[in-house]
Amino acid sequence: MDYTARMSRVIAIANQKGGVGKTTTTVNLSAALASMQKRVLLIDLDPQGNATMGCGVDKYEVEKSVFDVLVDGMSINEAKQHSLENKCDVLPANADLTAAEVELMSLDRREQRLHNALTEVRGDYDYILIDCPPSLNILTLNAFVTADSVLVPIQCEYYALEGLSALLETIEGVRETVNPDLAIEGLLRTMYDGRNRLGVEVSGQLIQHFGDQVFRTVVPRNVRLAEAPSHGISIMQYDKTSRGALAYLALAGEILRQRSRQEKTSANVAASESNTNKSDAPVEQVQVGADTATVKPVSSDIETADG
Ligand SMILES: Nc1ncnc2c1ncn2[C@@H]1O[C@H](COP(=O)(O)OP(=O)(O)OP(=O)(O)O)[C@@H](O)[C@H]1O
Ligand SMILES: [Mg+2]
Numbered sequence: 646m647d648y649t650a651r652m653s654r655v656i657a658i659a660n661q662k663g664g665v666g667k668t669t670t671t672v673n674l675s676a677a678l679a680s681m682q683k684r685v686l687l688i689d690l691d692p693q694g695n696a697t698m699g700c701g702v703d704k705y706e707v708e709k710s711v712f713d714v715l716v717d718g719m720s721i722n723e724a725k726q727h728s729l730e731n732k733c734d735v736l737p738a739n740a741d742l743t744a745a746e747v748e749l750m751s752l753d754r755r756e757q758r759l760h761n762a763l764t765e766v767r768g769d770y771d772y773i774l775i776d777c778p779p780s781l782n783i784l785t786l787n788a789f790v791t792a793d794s795v796l797v798p799i800q801c802e803y804y805a806l807e808g809l810s811a812l813l814e815t816i817e818g819v820r821e822t823v824n825p826d827l828a829i830e831g832l833l834r835t836m837y838d839g840r841n842r843l844g845v846e847v848s849g850q851l852i853q854h855f856g857d858q859v860f861r862t863v864v865p866r867n868v869r870l871a872e873a874p875s876h877g878i879s880i881m882q883y884d885k886t887s888r889g890a891l892a893y894l895a896l897a898g899e900i901l902r903q904r905s906r907q908e909k910t911s912a913n914v915a916a917s918e919s920n921t922n923k924s925d926a927p928v929e930q931v932q933v934g935a936d937t938a939t940v941k942p943v944s945s946d947i948e949t950a951d952g
Contacts, residue, residue, distance in 0.1 A: 652767045652768050653684075653686075653767050653768070653769075653770040653771055653772060653773050654771070654772055654773070654793050654794070654904060655763065655767070655772075655773040655775065655791055655793050655794075656772065656773070656774050656775070656792060656794050656795070656796050656830050656900075657775045657777055657785075657788035657789055657792040657794070657795045657796070658670050658671045658674075658775065658776055658777060658791065658795075658797075658798065658898070659777035659785055659788065659795050659796075659797060659812065660775060660777075660779070660787070660794045660797050660798055660799065660808075660809075660812060661779055661780050661781045661811070661812060662672040662778070662779060662784070662800075662804075662805075662807075663779035663806050664800070665798045665799060665800040665805075665835060665836075666775050666798040666800060666833075666835030666836060666864065667691075667776055667777060667798050668691070668696045668699060668874075669699075669778070669798075669835070669864075669870055669874075670796065670798045670833060670835065670864070670893075670896075671689075671696050671774050671775070671776035672687070672696050672700060672731070672776075672874070672879050672891055673821060673870070673879050673880045673881070673889070673890075673893040674774060674796075674875075674896055674897060674900075675687045675700075675731060675733045675772070675774050675879070676731040676732065676879030676880070676881040676882070676893070677732065677879075677881060677890075677893040677894045677896065677897035678733075678771070678772050678774075678897045678900075678901075679731060679732035679733045679881075680732065680881050680894070681897060681898075681901070683771040683772055683901075684733075684769065684770045684771045684772075685712050685719050685732075685733035685734070685770060685771065685772045685773070685774065686721075686725065686733065686734045686735075686736065686766065686769075686770045686772075686773045686774070687700060687728075687731075687733055687734070687736070687773075687774050687775075687776065687836070688691040688711060688735075688736045688759075688773065688774070688775045688776070688788075689711060689734045689735065689736060689737055689776050689870075690738060690742075690759075690775050690776055690777050690778060690784050690787070690788055690886045691710060691738055691742070691776055691777065691778040691779075691784075692738060692739070692740050692742035692743040692778065693738075694707075694738045694739045694740070694742075695776075695874065696735075696738070696776040696785060697735060697738055697739065698736040698877060699723060699874040699877065699879070700728040700730070700731050700733070700735045700877070700879075701728050701729070701730045701731065701877035701878060702728060702735050702737050702754050702877075704737060704738070704739040704740075705739070707726075707737045707739050709723060709724040709735070709791075710724060710737045710738055710739055710741060710742065711724065711737065711738045711742060711745075712735050712738070712739075712741040712744070712745050713740050714736065714757075714758075714759070714762045715742075715745050715749065715758045715759060715762070715784075715787065716745050716748045716749065716752075718758075718762070720735055720762065720765060721762050721763065721765065722756065722764045722766060722925070724736055724737075729794065730877065730878045730879070730882050731878065731879045731881070731882070734770075736838070738757070738849055742784070745784065746782060746783055746784065749783050750783075754936035755783060755787075756783065756786045756787055756790050757787075757790055757791075757823070758787055758789050758824070759787040759788065760787070760790050760791035763791050775788045775791075775792065781811065781812065781815050785815075786815075786819070788823050789815070789816065789819045789824065789827060790819060790823050791824075792824070792827060793826065793827070793828060794827065794828040794829060794830035795816055795827065795828075795829055795830060796830040796831055796833060796883035797809070797812065797829070797831075797832045797833065798833045798835045798864075799832055799833065799834055799835065799851065800834075800835050800836050801834050801835075801836070801837050801841075801843075801844040801845075801847040801851075802843065802844065802847060803843060803847070806846050806847070806850065806851070806854075816829070819936045829858055830900065830903075830914075831858060831859065831860040831899075831900075831903075832851060832855055832858055832860065833859075833860045833862070833864065833896065833898070834848055834851065834859070834860070834863045834864065834867075835864045836864065836866045837863045837864060837865050837866060838865070838866045838930075839865075848863070859867045860896060860899055861899060862892055862896040863892065864889065864892045864893070864896070865888050865889065865891035865892060867887055867888045867892075869883060869884045869887040869888075870887070873889075881893075881894075924926045
């Protein structure tokens with residue numbers, strides 16, 4: 646494989662716990678990456694259609710949506726829209742998607758539908774971000790089957806860790822069956838308030854359990870982030886100097902650096918594997934290559950906001 650000519654990285658933003666910041670992260674990370682000249686497609690995989698609305702696309706007016714792609718095999722190019730405000734493409738969703746769960750049940754290889762549809766457009770984007778619903782259902786499974794990685798937003802509160810093991814087990818199950826390379830992009834602390842003792846404690850526990858799989862970037866609780874969606878724009882357009890905007894820009898930077906490191910590592914491994922004298926290959930490099938499913942985020946440079 647030519648590791649220098651990589652296609653898009655597909656990141657599923659998932660946590661079956663509701664209201665933890667999945668949609669806020671999908672919309673604003675998309676806009677942050679787009680502001681860095683990356684070509685971005687946002688896929689709304691939640692019947693609530695919040696990411697669709699957050700990109701300035703009216704879910705009540707949408708005629709073609711992710712439902713048509715999943716159930717009727719419509720091409721993503723036909724169903725997508727462009728968000729001028731957020732400078733990215735959007736595959737919208739609305740309440741129709743609720744019916745998709747039922748309709749998919751009668752279809753063959755129902756967990757592969759999104760994956761098949763994405764084949765056509767993967768080369769057109771640097772990043773494809775998928776906003777998952779708050780459930781480990783067939784829609785989320787479709788996201789995990791096609792994703793390169795999963796980004797897990799976590800609200801630092803008492804029950805934050807509850808349910809995390811079910812999510813990680815699901816990811817492991819997908820790895821063992823259809824998508825062995827599915828990585829954890831990182832765990833993202835959201836709505837963080839450094840004055841809240843419980844928040845600080847939970848954040849500490851996360852680091853203790855998951856180490857550098859936790860993004861260094863912390864998204865603070867910031868009212869501007871909560872206000873932006875009602876205007877149908879991202880925080881980059883709404884208030885680019887807010888703490889929320891700076892956090893999502895820092896997160897985008899962290900993800901870009903992580904990817905460039907992975908590509909270098911992969912290229913090194915490919916080079917060492919093609920070496921005829923394979924037994925001389927440094928053990929560490931080979932192991933890192935075999936371990937890309939759990940490649941970890943940046944741990945060296947501080948990004949932002951932690952206090
Ligand atoms: N960092 C933040 N600061 C302040 N408010 C936030 C922040 N992140 C998210 N919110 C608000 O919290 C609520 C839940 O966020 P969001 O919709 O992103 O969560 P979600 O995980 O997508 O929810 P669901 O599970 O229902 O899809 C929203 O009202 C959002 O505006
Ligand atoms: Mg949501």
